[in-house]
Amino acid sequence: MQAAEERGRKVLSHEVDELLAKHRLELFRCLELEVLPVLPSMPAHNVQVNPLPSQTPPTLARVSQADGEVKVHAQTLSVLPIGSPLTGSRVEFQLSGLGQDKQLNSKERNRKRRQKASNNSMFMSQRQRSELLAEATALEKLTRGKCYEWFSGILILLNCVFTGWQTEMMAQRALANTAMSVAIETATPSGVVVGQAFFTVLFSIELSLRWLADGFFEFFRTKDLWWNLLDLLCVFIGVVDFAAELLMLTVGMAAFAPLNTLTVIRVLRVVRIIRVVRVIRIMRFFRELRMMVFSIMNCLKSVLWIILILFILFYMFGIIFVSGVMGYLDTLELRQLPRYEALQQHFGCLGNAVLSLYMAMSGGNDWGVYYANLASMHGEWHFPLLFILYITFAIFAVVNIVTGVFVDTALQSGRTDRDVVVQEEIENKKEYLESVKALFEAIDANSHGVISRETLEQSFENETIMAFFTALKISVPDAATLFDLLDFDASGELDIDEFLLGCYQLQGDATGVDAKITQAEVRYVKQVVLGLKDSFQELLEDWNHLKNETLE
Numbered sequence: 001m002q003a004a005e006e007r008g009r010k011v012l013s014h015e016v017d018e019l020l021a022k023h024r025l026e027l028f029r030c031l032e033l034e035v036l037p038v039l040p041s042m043p044a045h046n047v048q049v050n051p052l053p054s055q056t057p058p059t060l061a062r063v064s065q066a067d068g069e070v071k072v073h074a075q076t077l078s079v080l081p082i083g084s085p086l087t088g089s090r091v092e093f094q095l096s097g098l099g100q101d102k103q104l105n106s107k108e109r110n111r112k113r114r115q116k117a118s119n120n121s122m123f124m125s126q127r128q129r130s131e132l133l134a135e136a137t138a139l140e141k142l143t144r145g146k147c148y149e150w151f152s153g154i155l156i157l158l159n160c161v162f163t164g165w166q167t168e169m170m171a172q173r174a175l176a177n178t179a180m181s182v183a184i185e186t187a188t189p190s191g192v193v194v195g196q197a198f199f200t201v202l203f204s205i206e207l208s209l210r211w212l213a214d215g216f217f218e219f220f221r222t223k224d225l226w227w228n229l230l231d232l233l234c235v236f237i238g239v240v241d242f243a244a245e246l247l248m249l250t251v252g253m254a255a256f257a258p259l260n261t262l263t264v265i266r267v268l269r270v271v272r273i274i275r276v277v278r279v280i281r282i283m284r285f286f287r288e289l290r291m292m293v294f295s296i297m298n299c300l301k302s303v304l305w306i307i308l309i310l311f312i313l314f315y316m317f318g319i320i321f322v323s324g325v326m327g328y329l330d331t332l333e334l335r336q337l338p339r340y341e342a343l344q345q346h347f348g349c350l351g352n353a354v355l356s357l358y359m360a361m362s363g364g365n366d367w368g369v370y371y372a373n374l375a376s377m378h379g380e381w382h383f384p385l386l387f388i389l390y391i392t393f394a395i396f397a398v399v400n401i402v403t404g405v406f407v408d409t410a411l412q413s414g415r416t417d418r419d420v421v422v423q424e425e426i427e428n429k430k431e432y433l434e435s436v437k438a439l440f441e442a443i444d445a446n447s448h449g450v451i452s453r454e455t456l457e458q459s460f461e462n463e464t465i466m467a468f469f470t471a472l473k474i475s476v477p478d479a480a481t482l483f484d485l486l487d488f489d490a491s492g493e494l495d496i497d498e499f500l501l502g503c504y505q506l507q508g509d510a511t512g513v514d515a516k517i518t519q520a521e522v523r524y525v526k527q528v529v530l531g532l533k534d535s536f537q538e539l540l541e542d543w544n545h546l547k548n549e550t551l552e
Helices: 002-041 106-119 126-134 138-143 146-179 190-214 225-250 263-282 287-298 300-328 338-347 350-362 367-375 382-416 418-443 453-459 463-471 479-486 496-506 512-551
Strands: 046-050 059-066 069-076 080-084 090-093 450-452 493-495
Touching: 138 190, 146 190, 190 225, 287 300, 287 382, 300 338, 300 350, 300 382, 338 350, 338 367, 350 367, 350 382, 367 382, 418 453, 418 463, 418 496, 450 453, 453 479, 479 496, 493 496
Parallel strands: 046 090
Antiparallel strands: 046 080, 059 069, 059 090, 450 493
């Protein structure tokens, strides 16, 4: 009887185990269906799931996401999430148990690591730039290339030199004619006209190519709208100037004498020299000069308000002094006295008074001269005292405030210029990576090209190496932790690419973005753990229910 009951219990226990296995398999499938849709949208992190030692469930899956690609491999369960703070773009759920994946060889791992490092680069890689450039037309490739920028810059510089030589040559010829007492020649030499034609044609071609590459209407919608309008103005002035010179040279000065009086066109030639600012903007290595030029341009708005404030100051004190002079020199006899001639010259009318006050503040004339003029009015001691008050306020208050406004505007323009900021960031990154490379070579004293865990641990005993890490703003508690953080592919060795990328990502303190990423990772892991807890709770309840039914 007992043997029969024992056999019955074994049969029931076997059936219960089979039923639990089916429930467990169904649970794993549901878990897989929940995990897969979440993976592409979860934050960038690494999560590795290790096997539970007491479980040997059926084959499940291994889900791996790298750079947006999801792969599923047959494998067995492991459900213990362990988050890794290290970063980037790899998210991995490894569910392992009975089966084992074939390990990637070292070449394949290195290839994927280099590809990942390239994709994780802060700035656009050469491959990405090449792909974008490949989509452009032949004309766009020409006008956006470095050679075209250099050609335009050199052409602008040569035109500036030519304009200066032309002006100096014409002035020297006029001086020579004056010395020889001969009539001044106003006609432009034919050689100068040929030079004007050369630059006018080249500038017209250069502008036309850029216009065609950008499109007729898009040319006026780009971020370089004002530079394009300046180029159009300069080319238009050049064409008009060349046409006028050509007509006067071919037909004769007498027939087109009015054209020779177009001094405005001659003065507007100077506008073409402003194009040299475009050279500074194009050539990236003019960083300091570029910052100064753009700071001056950004200060123009402040200059208008400063002129208004200074005019109000001069206008207010000018009215006071002119009114005082008019009240003091109220008779014809006083106005005709020689000692009051300078007083009337400087403060006799409002215009002269404003000019005198400006010259006294800016150093155009010694302010003692104007003080002596006001002091010549006997009995009117308050006017010289008021002038002293004006000089003190203008020099020690207004001038310093104006200087502060200009300095602040210059600093802000340097911080807000996108190209300058990007260029500085690129240079800082290059310098930092060069320093990290030097550190790698110092650790890899044997020039093996890789760093092992033992080599890194030995280097931490060197105070120079530790000081190097501190200078690079990399703070780690020990060599083992640093090695685990840098060894992305878990190969047991660190090559130069892995070391550079890892150290660059570990530098400095945590930012707000890092904190948000960590919060998102913890929130996601919490959701997964709670889901697993609920699933195992249901499984345990089913087990207890079946156990009770079996015992009954």
